[in-house]
Every structure is written in C-alpha cells, then in structure tokens.
Amino acid sequence: MINILDKTFVPFISRSSIESRIAELADQIGKDYAGRNPVFIVVLNGAFLFAGELVKNISLTCEITFIRFSSYSQTESTGNVRQIIGMEESIENRDIIIVEDIVDTGLTMAHLLKQIKDRSPKSVEIATLLHKPEALKTPIDMRYVGFEIDNKFVVGYGLDYDGFGRNLDSLYVLA
Ligand code: IMP
Numbered sequence: 001m002i003n004i005l006d007k008t009f010v011p012f013i014s015r016s017s018i019e020s021r022i023a024e025l026a027d028q029i030g031k032d033y034a035g036r037n038p039v040f041i042v043v044l045n046g047a048f049l050f051a052g053e054l055v056k057n058i059s060l061t062c063e064i065t066f067i068r069f070s071s072y073s074q075t076e077s078t079g080n081v082r083q084i085i086g087m088e089e090s091i092e093n094r095d096i097i098i099v100e101d102i103v104d105t106g107l108t109m110a111h112l113l114k115q116i117k118d119r120s121p122k123s124v125e126i127a128t129l130l131h132k133p134e135a136l137k138t139p140i141d142m143r144y145v146g147f148e149i150d151n152k153f154v155v156g157y158g159l160d161y162d163g164f165g166r167n168l169d170s171l172y173v174l175a
Contacts, residue, residue: 002172004164009155009172013147018129018157018170019053025127025144026057029097032143037061038095040127041087043112044068045166046101049158050129050146054099065089069108087115096121097144101158102130105137113140130154130171 002009029038037060042051044066055064067086096116103109109126116124127144134151155161156168165172 001175002168004155004161007161008175009161009165010175011170012149012154012156012173013171015157015170018146021146022050022053022129023057025146026054029054029127029144030058030060033060033062033095033097036095037063038097039063039065039091040097040099041091041116042066042099043101043108044086046158046160047099047129049166050101051099054127067112069112087119090119091116092120093122096124098124098126100126100128102132102154103128103140103142104132104135106135106140107137109140110138129157130159 001011040051040055040062042048042064045068051064055062065086098109098112098116100109103126109128113124113126125143126140128142129146131142131145131148132151133148153161153174154171155165156171158166159171160166
C-alpha cells in the first residue's frame, strides 16, 4: 500500500508482469514490421517508461520521436485535449506506431490520430500499455494493448496522480 498526496493506492500489476507483457508486444511489433522502418511517436509524459521498455526489446531499424498532450486534471478527465509540443518532422509515407500509456475515454487518442492522419502517413497503429474499455467514449482501433483494465484510477510505471507516482516500477490502483 502506498500514499500519494491525499490518496491511497494498492499494488495492481507487478513489474515482472508488465515487463513480460511488453516483451510480447515488442515481439509482435518486430514480426509485424519486419523489413520496415517504423516511426514510434511516444506520447509524453505518461508513456516514457513503457516506450523505453518497448523499444529496448525491438531490433527493427526505427525512429523514435516524442510529443506531449495534456487532458487530465487530477483524477478527472477534463475532456479538453491540447497539443503542447512536438511533431515537427515529416511523417509522410511513414509507418507510424503511436505509443501511449493509457487509452481511457479515447478523446486524446482520437485527436492525435486525426492530426497524424492529416499528415499522410503510410500507416498508423496504436500501442498502449493500458486500456479501460468501459471508459471509452469514441471508437478507437488499438492493435497493441498491454492490459485491459477496469475503469479505476491507476498510477505508476509512467502514470501519475497529480504529477506524482510516475517513477513507481509497477502499477498501483486507487484503494
Ligand atoms: P483520455 O483522453 O481520457 O483517453 O485520457 C488519456 C490520458 O489521461 C492518458 O494519457 C493519461 O495521461 C491520463 N489518464 C487516464 N486514465 C488514467 C489513470 O488511471 N491514471 C493516470 N492517468 C490517466
């Protein structure tokens, strides 16, 4: 059990389970993209640990770039999606894999997908560590999903509660 600010969280998914699942996703991506040179677009801040672990396990010749959005205020989605930084380079005719920590309502991802598709990539797929199917408000096609979880607030492994908890090496859920 851990406390972050005013909330208590309990262990949810262990580091070893997360890492072995990420290795499986990496393996799948390696097979699916054999002979190609994808561009991983990592959505900061939450996806930084997931992305690091994922790309370490991928031996494709690939590019990795970073963008940043914000849609969350404490534990409630604001519904406002804003692009803050990134996406300067051309992605025209490239195979894109978006790397996200969690798809919750899907509003952030829908917004990002539109922006990416407007730039004429060859293909776009999504790799997300977590997905909350019950929370989804708009249909999103996710090819690589680490874990489907209940609609509960989680922290750790890159995900934060009000800025804290990203460094935890496993996932915790609100008690
Ligand atoms: P969406 O637009 O509702 O899908 O929200 C996506 C973003 O909200 C994610 O990239 C996270 O930064 C944040 N988020 C959603 N659920 C959680 C959670 O349970 N813990 C921490 N952050 C979350």
